[in-house]
Amino acid sequence: MTKRAYVVNLSGEEQxxxxxxCSTGKTAARSIRRAQILLWADENRNEGKLKDTEIAERLHIHTNTVHLVRKVFAEQGLQAALERKKRLxxxxxxxxxxxxxxKIIALSCSEPPTGKSRWTLRLLADKAVELQYIDSLSYDTVDRILKKGELKPHLRKCWCIPPQQNAAFVAAMEDVLEVYHEPYDVNCxxxxxxxxxxxxxxxVRQPIPMKPAKPLREDSEYERNGTCSIFIFTEPLVGWRHVEVRNQRTRMEWAEQVRALLDVHYPQAPKIKLVMDNLNTHSVASLYHAFDPETALRLAKRLEIxxxxxHGSWLNIAEIELSVMTRQCLGRRIPSITELSDELxxxxxxxxxxxxxxxxxxTTKDARIKLKRLYPQFKD
Known part of the structure; x- marks a missing residue:
């Protein structure tokens, strides 16, 4: 019988x-496994010592691992056998x-090369190597860097960007915000x-209806039937809105919509505060363009515009209603004004x-804090 090269003799304290x-489970799994190897390899074990092959079979490890633990224990002691070998x-x-x-983040925020509409992961990786930032770089590494910085160079978002320190913007913004802050008045x-x-x-071709595991399928070809304009009025404090479809968006259409608002929907209101974008057709002059002077003056007297x-159309609450309407009603192909009017x-x-x-x-108070950069610098 061959004698073991490395014998494990544990003292009572070491056992x-x-x-x-092994019992607490609060130590690293690697240390627990090595402790089990030493306990089963102990020559002083009451139940009898186990062979290296038996220990390896019980722990589902290789016999070389058992041999290595024996060797470290015999040469360096118990603590070294339990701990990971320190890197020299x-x-x-x-x-x-x-x-x-x-550098990668700065590169992704810069203008893309000529002939490219945007930065891609591979394009950034190749450019970093070209600029000698690094010898080689994978696009997966670039992806991790961009995700870490929460950067998305592949996305573009349409946004109203006002000029810096603009008194006209601030004046119109605070005027609208003050109107929104006023209490409800049925007479105005x-x-x-x-x-x-x-x-x-x-x-052009009839869509294929939805089936289990298959969405509605429509042909990419379609027929254009012209354009139209959708007008929307909303009273936010009451939860009322009215939508109208017209062939065009001219002074005449706007004036007719305003007259219907005053004479049909709010005939009893002495005055209406109308919030809207500053377009060329949105003026009292359009009323005089569409109606006789008496009618135009009567309507104008009831309007407080x-x-x-x-670049501040986000201040118009009607845009919120337009967004909801687009999501809930207009996400499809509609062929005619009649059908569109019925749907709306x-x-x-x-x-x-x-x-x-x-x-x-x-509110105005919020604007003076969050949009402070838009306010002109006041000097005493």
Whole structure:
């Protein structure tokens, strides 16, 4: 019988320490496994020592691992057998440093090369190598860097960007915000107005209905039937809105919509505060262009117009209603003005029944804090 090269003889204190490591489970799994190897390999074990092959079979490990633990225990002691071997040489420095990440981020925020509409992961990786930031770089690494910085160079978002320190913008913004902050007055309601162009499209081929595991399928070809304009009026505090479809968006259409608002929908209101964008057709002059002077003056006297600032259409609550209407009703092909009017009428009736209003929270005080950069620098 061959004699073992490395014998494990545990003292009573060492046995208790190893048993505690195995029973508590608060130590690293690697140390627990090595403690089990030493306990089963102990020559002083009451139940009898186990062969290396038996220990390896019980722990589902290789016999070489059992042999290695025996060797470390015999040569360096119990603590060395339980702990991971310390690295004698310093680890290799990371390839992706903070400096490289900063350069990649700066590169992604710069203009893309000529002939490219945007930066891609592969384009950024190749450019970093070309600029000698690093010898080689994968696009997966670039992806991790951009995600870490929450950067998305593949996305573009349309946004109203006002000029810096613009007194005209601030004056119109605070005027609209003060109107929104006023309490409800039945004799002078606040009405927001906006309009939206819409393209009429007809199906060339009948869509295939939805089936289990298959969505509705429509042909990419369609027939253009012209365009029209959608006018919307809304009273946010009441939860009322009215939608009208017209062939065009001219002074005549706007004037007719305003007369219907005053004479049909709010005939008893002495005055209406009308909030809208500052377009060329949105003026009292359009009333005189469309009607006789007496009618135009009568309508103008009942209007108190408040314009949203240029590049500040987000201040118009009617845009919120337009966004909801687009998502809920217009996400499809509609071939004619008649059908569009019917669909919008049904949407308007349904939304008015639930009296869904808009709870506007942004105030003048908030604007002076969050949009401070837009205010001109005041000097005493």
């Amino acid at each position: 208790k320490k190893l048993q505690k490591i 040489t310093p680890p290799n420095p990371p390839k992706v440093t903070g400096e490289l990440e900063a 309601p606040v009405i927001c107005m906006d309009e939206k162009p819409f393209q009429l499209l007809n199906e 408040h314009y949203t600032p240029k 009428s049904a949407w308007e009736q349904s939304r008015n029944q639930i009296q869904k209003g808009v709870d506007w929270q942004f």
